[in-house]
Amino acid sequence: xxxxxxxxxxxxxxxxxxxxxxxxxxxxxxxxxxxxxxxxxxxxxxxxxxxxxxxxxxxxxxxxxxxxxxxxxxxxxxxxxxxxxxxxxxxxxxxxxxxxxxxxxxxxxxxxxxxxxxxxxxxxxxxxxxxxxxxxxxxxxxxxxxxxxxxxxxxxxxxxxxxxxxxxxxxxxxxxxxxxxxxxxxxxxxxxxxxxxxxxxxxxxxxxxxxxxxxxxxxxxxxxxxxxxxxxxxxxxxxxxxxxxxxxxxxxxxxxxxxxxxxxxxxxxxxxxxxxxxxxxxxxxxxxxxxxxxxxxxxxxxxxxxxxxxxxxxxxxxxxxxxxxxxxxxxxxxxxxxxxxxxxxxxxxxxxxxxxxxxxxxxxxxxxxxxxxxxxxxxxxxxxxxxxxxxxxxxxxxxxxxxxxxxxxxxxxxxxxxxxxxxxxxxxxxxxxxxxxxxxxxxxxxxxxxxxxxxxxxxx
Amino acid sequence: xxxxxxxxxxxxxxxxxxxxxxxxxxxxxxxxxxxxxxxxxxxxxxxxxxxxxxxxxxxxxxxxxxxxxxxxxxxxxxxxxxxxxxxxxxxxxxxxxxxxxxxxxxxxxxxxxxxxxxxxxxxxxxxxxxxxxxxxxxxxxxxxxxxxxxxxxxxxxxxxxxxxxxxxxxxxxxxxxxxxxxxxxxxxxxxxxxxxxxxxxxxxxxxxxxxxxxxxxxxxxxxxxxxxxxxxxxxxxxxxxxxxxxxxxxxxxxxxxxxxxxxxxxxxxxxxxxxxxxxxxxxxxxxxxxxxxxxxxxxxxxxxxxxxxxxxxxxxxxxxxxxxxxxxxxxxxxxxxxxxxxxxxxxxxxxxxxxxxxxxxxxxxxxxxxxxxxxxxxxxxxxxxxxxxxxxxxxxxxxxxxxxxxxxxxxxxxxxxxxxxxxxxxxxxxxxxxxxxxxxxxxxxxxxxxxxxxxxxxxx
Numbered sequence: 001x002x003x004x005x006x007x008x009x010x011x012x013x014x015x016x017x018x019x020x021x022x023x024x025x026x027x028x029x030x031x032x033x034x035x036x037x038x039x040x041x042x043x044x045x046x047x048x049x050x051x052x053x054x055x056x057x058x059x060x061x062x063x064x065x066x067x068x069x070x071x072x073x074x075x076x077x078x079x080x081x082x083x084x085x086x087x088x089x090x091x092x093x094x095x096x097x098x099x100x101x102x103x104x105x106x107x108x109x110x111x112x113x114x115x116x117x118x119x120x121x122x123x124x125x126x127x128x129x130x131x132x133x134x135x136x137x138x139x140x141x142x143x144x145x146x147x148x149x150x151x152x153x154x155x156x157x158x159x160x161x162x163x164x165x166x167x168x169x170x171x172x173x174x175x176x177x178x179x180x181x182x183x184x185x186x187x188x189x190x191x192x193x194x195x196x197x198x199x200x201x202x203x204x205x206x207x208x209x210x211x212x213x214x215x216x217x218x219x220x221x222x223x224x225x226x227x228x229x230x231x232x233x234x235x236x237x238x239x240x241x242x243x244x245x246x247x248x249x250x251x252x253x254x255x256x257x258x259x260x261x262x263x264x265x266x267x268x269x270x271x272x273x274x275x276x277x278x279x280x281x282x283x284x285x286x287x288x289x290x291x292x293x294x295x296x297x298x299x300x301x302x303x304x305x306x307x308x309x310x311x312x313x314x315x316x317x318x319x320x321x322x323x324x325x326x327x328x329x330x331x332x333x334x335x336x337x338x339x340x341x342x343x344x345x346x347x348x349x350x351x352x353x354x355x356x357x358x359x360x361x362x363x364x365x366x367x368x369x370x371x372x373x374x375x376x377x378x379x380x381x382x383x384x385x386x387x388x389x390x391x392x393x394x395x396x397x398x399x400x401x402x403x404x405x406x407x408x409x410x411x412x413x414x415x416x417x418x419x420x421x422x423x424x425x426x427x428x429x430x431x432x433x434x435x436x437x438x439x440x441x442x443x444x445x446x447x448x449x450x451x452x453x454x455x456x457x458x459x460x
Numbered sequence: 461x462x463x464x465x466x467x468x469x470x471x472x473x474x475x476x477x478x479x480x481x482x483x484x485x486x487x488x489x490x491x492x493x494x495x496x497x498x499x500x501x502x503x504x505x506x507x508x509x510x511x512x513x514x515x516x517x518x519x520x521x522x523x524x525x526x527x528x529x530x531x532x533x534x535x536x537x538x539x540x541x542x543x544x545x546x547x548x549x550x551x552x553x554x555x556x557x558x559x560x561x562x563x564x565x566x567x568x569x570x571x572x573x574x575x576x577x578x579x580x581x582x583x584x585x586x587x588x589x590x591x592x593x594x595x596x597x598x599x600x601x602x603x604x605x606x607x608x609x610x611x612x613x614x615x616x617x618x619x620x621x622x623x624x625x626x627x628x629x630x631x632x633x634x635x636x637x638x639x640x641x642x643x644x645x646x647x648x649x650x651x652x653x654x655x656x657x658x659x660x661x662x663x664x665x666x667x668x669x670x671x672x673x674x675x676x677x678x679x680x681x682x683x684x685x686x687x688x689x690x691x692x693x694x695x696x697x698x699x700x701x702x703x704x705x706x707x708x709x710x711x712x713x714x715x716x717x718x719x720x721x722x723x724x725x726x727x728x729x730x731x732x733x734x735x736x737x738x739x740x741x742x743x744x745x746x747x748x749x750x751x752x753x754x755x756x757x758x759x760x761x762x763x764x765x766x767x768x769x770x771x772x773x774x775x776x777x778x779x780x781x782x783x784x785x786x787x788x789x790x791x792x793x794x795x796x797x798x799x800x801x802x803x804x805x806x807x808x809x810x811x812x813x814x815x816x817x818x819x820x821x822x823x824x825x826x827x828x829x830x831x832x833x834x835x836x837x838x839x840x841x842x843x844x845x846x847x848x849x850x851x852x853x854x855x856x857x858x859x860x861x862x863x864x865x866x867x868x869x870x871x872x873x874x875x876x877x878x879x880x881x882x883x884x885x886x887x888x889x890x891x892x893x894x895x896x897x898x899x900x901x902x903x904x905x906x907x908x909x910x911x912x913x914x915x916x917x918x919x920x
Contacts, residue, residue: 100695100799147642156642158651159619172890181829182607182616182795182871184655185879185886186913187895191618191651195644235560335642339560369641411642419645426645430632434902435647441901442894453646 004040004084007060011052015090016042026087027079029072031418038065038079043090047165047173047204053086054202054447055171063450066198068109068140071132073331074416076144076197076452083450086202088139094118095205102210103162103179108139108203115208124210127154131321139203145195147412152368153244154211156412157194163207164190169200169443179207192438197414198449200442215279217244219304220289221313223270228342229297230272230367236288241278246368247317248274253362257316260323265316266300274367275317277310320364321375328384329362329375330391334402335411338370344405345372351401356394358382371411374398399425415453423454464500464544467520471512475550476502486547487539489532491878498525498539503550507625507633507664513546514662514907515631523910526658528569528600531592533791534876536604536657536912543910546662548599554578555665562670563622563639568599568663575668584670587614591781599663605655607872612828613704614671616872617654623667624650629660629903639667652898657874658909660902675739677704679764680749681773683730688802689757690732690827696748701738706828707777708734713822717776720783725776726760734827735777737770780824781835788844789822789835790851794862795871798830804865805832811861816854818842831871834858859885875913883914 008016017023018040027036039062044050057064065079067087079085088109096105102124106115113133119126130136130148140146142164147156154160164176166189176190177183193201224230230248237243249257251269258264265273278285285303292298304310336344345363352361360377376394378387399409403425410419410426424432436454439446450456468476477483478500487496499522504510517524525539527547539545548569556565562584566575573593579586590596590608600606602624607616614620624636626649636650637643653661684690690708697703709717711729718724725733738745745763752758764770796804805823812821820837836854838847859869863885870879870886884892896914899906910916 098797098799100691101797145644145648147644151642155619158648159615168890168894170890172893174888174891174894176891178866179797180795180868181798182611182826182831183868183886184605184607184872184874185868185870186655186875186883186891187660187898188605188618188651188655189891189894191648191654192898194651195646195648200647231560335640337558337561337639338641339558366642371642406638408640408643408645410645411640412644414644415646423646426643428634430628430630431634431636431646431649433632434628434634434649437901438647438652438898441897 007056007062008040008042011049011056014042014044014049014053016040026067026070026085029070029075029077031073031075031078034075034078034080034417036078036080037082038085039082041085041087043087045090047167050086050167050202050204051171051173054167054169057084057447058169058171058445061445062447064202064447065449066139066143066202068137068143069111069132069135071136072140072144072416073333073413074410074418076414076416076449077140078417081451088137088204091204097122101179103207104210105163105205105207106138107205109137112136112138112141119210120213122210123213125213126160126208126210128157128160138206138208142194142203142206143197144412144414147369147371149245149247149366151366151371152246158191160209161190161194161206162209164193164203165205166193166201167204169445169447174201197416197452199439199453200448202448214244217277218280218282218285219310219313220276220285221265221302221316222274222276222298223266223300224272224274224297225270225299227272227345230274231338231342232297233274233292234367236291237276237278240284240288241281243276243278243368245277245366246274247365248272248367249317249320249364250362252360253320253364254316256323256362257319260319262316262319263312265302268300270299273316275313317364320362324362324375324377327377329377330387332374332395332398333411333413334372334374334407334409335370336372336402336405336407338367340405340407341367341370344401344407347405348398348401351397352394355397356390359394395422402426417452420454467516467522468500468502471509471516474502474504474509474513476500486527486530486545489530489535489537491533491535491538494535494538494540494877496539497542498545499542501545501547503547505550507627510546510627510662510664511631511633514627514629517544517907518629518631518905521905522907524662524907525909526599526603526662528597528603529571529592529595531596532600532604532876533793533873534870534878536874536876536909537600538877541911548597548664551664557582561639563667564670565665565667566598567665569597572596572598572601579670582670583673585673586620586668586670588617588620591778598666598668602654602663602666603656603658604872604874607829607831609705609707609826611826611831612706618651620669621650621654621666622669624653624663625665626653626661627664629905629907634661657876657912659899659913660908662908674704677737678740678742678745679770679773680736680745681725681762681776682734682736682758683726683760684732684734684757685730685759687732687805690734691798691802692757693734693752694827696751697736697738700744700748701741703736703738703828705737705826706734707825708732708827709777709780709824710822712820713780713824714776716783716822717779720779722776722779723772725762728760730759733776735773777824780822784822784835784837787837789837790847792834792855792858793871793873794832794834794867794869795830796832796862796865796867798827800865800867801827801830804861804867807865808858808861811857812854815857816850819854855882862886877912880914
């Protein structure tokens with residue numbers, strides 16, 4: 001390869017840097033597990049500049065790492081091997097609102113919250129919502145098919161992308177689906193690109209479907225005697241209410257948020273808690289509640305009577321990560337079929353109790369869509385190194401347990417670098433072979449985000 | 461290749477036939493444009509038999525045509541070149557209902573209506589509905605990502621497939637997504653397979669998401685002065701009602717159904733008619749109606765007051781195809797962005813009026829999702845051959861017009877053989893190159909439904 005300056009400087013108007021501070025800052029995401037070592041960062045402002053960068057990279061056999069808000073939790077945006085980082089953050093404009101179709105056209109670097117606000121300004125809603133909303137970008141959301149807190153009601157990012165603009169490894173621009181609702185003209189490359197973590201193309205823009213705003217809702221906090229009851233309550237509530245979210249946490253998680261300053265919600269502690277949000281229908285909610293108390297599958301509960309109250313209930317669930325953040329927990333994000341959750345959880349909890357009795361394991365997550373978050377806290381007397389080694393070993397055993405129950409090693413964070421070695425717990429040998437064949441077909445030089453999702457092919 | 465008997469007879473228990481009647485019957489779909497010439501038909505009853513057939517075909521370099529209900533309208537299931545037809549029609553069992561997740565596991569040959577009835581028996585709904593419901597199979601629905609009459613409310617088949625079982629060109633079984641709601645572990649091959657018309661894999665089974673039954677609805681029939689008003693009424697109705705369907709027809713279409721026996725809906729004829737179905741909300745509907753009459757964008761209208769009434773309104777829309785069937789019309793199925801419809805329709809109608817003044821062109825379709833159906837009736841004094849030639853020429857001009865307006869040459873029927881030559885009006889050179897690369901990567905021998913979607917690669 002020529003020097004990076006001679007590769008990039010011919011591209012008209014392209015801003016780039018190889019300043020060590022920039023390399024450090026742009027080379028990592030929220031994982032902080034790898035040492036950043038990119039060769040440079042570019043900040044294109046047009047699609048043509050992105051294409052020119054890809055063509056220059058192809059000529060020089062230079063690996064590229066597409067980069068958005070760098071809030072990922074699997075190392076998908078990490079550049080630790082001399083790659084060129086293509087930051088989309090300067091391509092952050094909301095380009096167009098289409099009132100008839102209720103769609104919003106945006107550049108890939110647009111921050112999620114900006115999109116939510118642009119939708120709200122039109123009296124509509126972009127319904128994907130995540131904790132990282134203030135800094136994650138739509139390009140990154142698309143690259144990982146981000147889910148978040150309202151998947152139960154609205155599905156994942158995938159469902160809201162009606163048009164996708166992607167630059168290929170050849171520097172070609174694909175304008176996929178172009179806002180059509182029905183389109184059975186050939187393979188849906190849009191859906192292939194969504195969730196491919198920048199390994200098949202660089203997302204440069206999207207057209208998003210908007211929808212009606214969230215209806216007025218109520219929130220119920222429930223205490224439950226066991227995990228089976230968490231599912232029983234889910235089935236019963238879903239049968240009578242229109243659920244928007246159904247989240248759970250364990251007593252261990254509750255203890256942490258109470259310790260962190262939250263008010264104790266009930267007189268007694270219970271093994272499991274649920275925060276359920278639904279379209280306003282108090283009578284039906286109370287009926288299910290009474291039924292649950294009589295049937296023994298609800299131990300206690302409270303219904304929101306005000307916005308302030310709603311916020312307090314949600315705070316119990318939403319402050320879990322914050323309450324344990326100073327302890328630098330080891331995090332995992334997995335999914336299972338909903339019906340499989342009780343059997344899986346029993347086995348996984350037994351696994352941790354037996355094999356890792358010193359771990360404090362905090363379970364919580366989006367039960368309504370089968371998504372569990374697991375945070376493990378380092379025992380005070382362990383070194384960070386010993387803890388990391390044990391967590392890696394535990395993840396391997398956890399992956400085997402997930403596999404036995406037909407789940408997924410990554411629910412919404414992607415595979416990136418972090419989960420690459422566990423991909424085969426979720427995808428079969430034949431599936432991985434098909435994925436690799438597609439990667440090689442679309443990116444034969446292996447330019448795009450190499451090493452993410454799976455290790456680079458030996459031919460690359 | 462060895463004789464077909466020696467290829468197939470080693471497969472234990474496999475039923476097959478090379479009887480000329482079977483070849484004739486299974487070699488075509490509803491297009492009836494090609495002469496069937498398969499070498500044989502097999503009816504596997506297990507996934508293992510499908511795999512064995514594919515492996516035998518690979519060994520003998522024998523092309524395969526996956527086959528469902530053969531109700532396709534683009535020739536996707538046609539076998540006109542000595543292919544072996546893999547009929548899934550004996551794999552037609554509903555395997556399992558999951559009450560917690562509200563999913564239904566079915567074999568690929570299960571007829572759509574059987575699935576709808578199985579869902580209804582559980583107090584739920586499988587919301588994809590098409591005119592061919594009594595004979596089309598879920599495997600074919602998936603292969604074309606079928607849409608139908610409630611896409612506006614429920615989306616396409618794609619949205620309801622939570623698990624997909626596919627046999628690859630290598631005879632491997634892929635169990636894709638396995639019922640997970642959140643799963644960001646690698647490329648979503650499920651979505652790549654959906655809509656790929658049997659060219660990337662043979663769908664052998666699916667797990668389908670069910671949902672609540674359709675709410676009680678009302679149907680409104682509207683007469684409108686021009687096409688712009690069809691869209692104005694759509695936007696206004698959507699803003700106040702929860703629409704389930706929004707269909708249109710022209711005065712030419714109405715004349716045909718009235719001639720076929722339907723009652724004249726209004727005292728006078730109007731240029732356009734709309735059938736709108738929505739969740740019961742009479743007051744809001746009447747308010748929009750009055751607003752439309754005052755604003756001049758609604759000329760006349762009627763609101764259903766009974767089930768019988770609803771059926772009469774729907775009959776006007778649903779009997780169009782039947783009313784003109786004896787005339788063997790030339791059919792097209794296209795889609796555009798909704799907002800682009802008025803400009804497109806004006807241009808397309810002018811095109812037909814100017815270049816093909818002898819054609820009777822009947823426009824109707826699912827306006828709420830941008831899907832137009834076009835039926836052209838042969839002028840009485842033209843020969844069938846002359847008519848076919850002119851229709852092909854007209855389709856070419858129509859494709860160019862669709863391309864100028866950013867639409868799709870196939871909304872819900874697929875590309876198959878019929879629209880192969882027009883694929884490049886909807887997909888760019890780079891997109892087609894990517895599609896071909898994927899086809900070659902997954903099916904290097906070109907065994908699966910060769911010649912469908914695009915002409916076989918010269919290397920195959």
